[in-house]
Amino acid sequence: MEAQRAPVGPSTRSYVRFDTAVLALTNVRVIDGTGAAPREAHTIIVRDGRIAALGPSAGVSVPAGAQVLDLSGKSVIPGLVMVHEHLYYPVGAGTYANLTESFSRLYLAGGVTSMRTGGNMNGLAEILVAQAIARGEKPGPFIDATAPYLEGPGMGFNQVVPLRDTTHAKQLVAYWADQGATSFKAYMNISRDALRVSAREAHARGLKITGHLCSVTYREAADAGIDDLEHGFFAMNDFVPGKTPDRCMARGGAATQSMASLDPSSSDVQALFRHLVEKRVAVTSTLAIFETFTPGRPMPRGLDVLLPTLREDYERRYAATQRNTQSPYARAFPKGMAFERAFVQAGGTLIVGTDPTGGGGLVPGFSNQRALELLVEAGFTPLEALRIGTLNGATYLGRGALTGSLEVGKLADLVVLDGNPAADIAAVRNVQWVFRQGVGYDPQALIESVRGKAGLW
Ligand SMILES: [Zn+2]
Numbered sequence: 001m002e003a004q005r006a007p008v009g010p011s012t013r014s015y016v017r018f019d020t021a022v023l024a025l026t027n028v029r030v031i032d033g034t035g036a037a038p039r040e041a042h043t044i045i046v047r048d049g050r051i052a053a054l055g056p057s058a059g060v061s062v063p064a065g066a067q068v069l070d071l072s073g074k075s076v077i078p079g080l081v082m083v084h085e086h087l088y089y090p091v092g093a094g095t096y097a098n099l100t101e102s103f104s105r106l107y108l109a110g111g112v113t114s115m116r117t118g119g120n121m122n123g124l125a126e127i128l129v130a131q132a133i134a135r136g137e138k139p140g141p142f143i144d145a146t147a148p149y150l151e152g153p154g155m156g157f158n159q160v161v162p163l164r165d166t167t168h169a170k171q172l173v174a175y176w177a178d179q180g181a182t183s184f185k186a187y188m189n190i191s192r193d194a195l196r197v198s199a200r201e202a203h204a205r206g207l208k209i210t211g212h213l214c215s216v217t218y219r220e221a222a223d224a225g226i227d228d229l230e231h232g233f234f235a236m237n238d239f240v241p242g243k244t245p246d247r248c249m250a251r252g253g254a255a256t257q258s259m260a261s262l263d264p265s266s267s268d269v270q271a272l273f274r275h276l277v278e279k280r281v282a283v284t285s286t287l288a289i290f291e292t293f294t295p296g297r298p299m300p301r302g303l304d305v306l307l308p309t310l311r312e313d314y315e316r317r318y319a320a321t322q323r324n325t326q327s328p329y330a331r332a333f334p335k336g337m338a339f340e341r342a343f344v345q346a347g348g349t350l351i352v353g354t355d356p357t358g359g360g361g362l363v364p365g366f367s368n369q370r371a372l373e374l375l376v377e378a379g380f381t382p383l384e385a386l387r388i389g390t391l392n393g394a395t396y397l398g399r400g401a402l403t404g405s406l407e408v409g410k411l412a413d414l415v416v417l418d419g420n421p422a423a424d425i426a427a428v429r430n431v432q433w434v435f436r437q438g439v440g441y442d443p444q445a446l447i448e449s450v451r452g453k454a455g456l457w
Pocket residue numbers: 084086118119355357
């Protein structure tokens with residue numbers, strides 16, 4: 001592929017601090033995203049949007065005319081690749097506002113250079129913003145834009161079309177692929193047959209399908225051809241007592257309760273893990289959203305970007321969560337972490353996202369940094385967590401040859417951090433600069449442009 005740095009249009013320029021043909025990042029700690037140990041005092045040469053050289057500073061010569069950034073004391077990691085993201089937000093009365101403009105800036109500011117949306121409430125908006133970002137007309141990450149949800153009857157959202165039958169499922173997959181959607185997501189009330197037909201139609205077009213499931217079990221979904229399962233094992237219906245085929249029990253609460261009472265090392269669960277590994281089904285960790293349902297956890301960061309009324313709504317919810325001594329998440333949240341660790345130990349592929357919808361309160365960018373911290377709390381090393389949040393995601397999205405790790409020839413998608421996230425994962429909060437395809441953005445300028453407004457646009 002032709003090497004080229006990302007285009008920068010007039011309305012994107014005010015967020016850009018580095019836009020030059022050749023850039024040298026010198027004396028920096030490199031954490032390459034593969035899980036390999038950090039390498040100190042390295043130099044990265046970025047040319048035309050790609051990593052042209054990477055090695056110990058003593059051995060890499062800085063080309064004449066290069067812009068030089070001395071990054072002593074800082075770390076460079078690959079741009080984050082996050083796979084359960086959203087460009088909408090609950091604003092009340094069963095309505096989800098289209099926040100493509102503010103959220104795409106916040107993702108980039110948080111270090112996310114590639115993302116997959118995990119379902120869509122706004123039809124064409126997300127597909128069109130993904131295309132505008134690719135042309136440089138708006139700041140944001142690369143977006144794998146998922147079509148509106150593939151959902152059966154029963155949800156009652158006025159922004160989601162209920163599937164009538166398998167013919168309808170096939171028509172919708174074809175329609176949205178033709179409009180430019182590059183990914184699909186099945187939702188909680190889909191039937192096994194509609195899922196199977198949707199997966200077949202998506203795969204025929206070279207596209208993937210994931211699911212936040214409830215009516216369909218993880219084993220059934222694997223057999224129907226799904227590529228990925230959302231929400232770790234919190235939505236696993238396989239062991240729900242009295243589960244009726246094609247029916248969602250207790251709006252998903254039964255699945256979470258059932259997981260909380262299971263042991264991930266039990267033979268039934270291990271057999272399910274083996275089946276998912278055999279069928280090459282990935283699992284997406286979304287611990288950041290479940291943390292907001294769990295009492296005794298810290299307030300999410302970044303809430304002041306929200307419209308003040310939405311921030312206040314969430315602060316009331318947060319207070320109510322703290323008072324809820326009966327919350328099933330008190331037990332389910334740590335158990336969900338244990339399941340994700342056990343799945344990886346069984347050979348499973350874990351990828352990560354955040355799901356900034358739910359009851360609100362999760363703010364893109366900030367939420368992605370939190371997701372990495374929670375993987376470490378779940379028992380992964382910081383280097384493993386970073387790999388899950390970079391190379392694993394890129395590989396799943398079919399972009400592993402382009403991004404997801406720091407390697408000569410790959411796109412210069414990288415994040416400069418103050419501190420060392422291999423020693424303390426919280427350093428992922430200290431984003432200094434975010435480079436997407438060789439263009440460097442100022443995270444503070446992106447966040448300031450949104451402060452107090454996320455909720456309007
Ligand atoms: Zn979601």
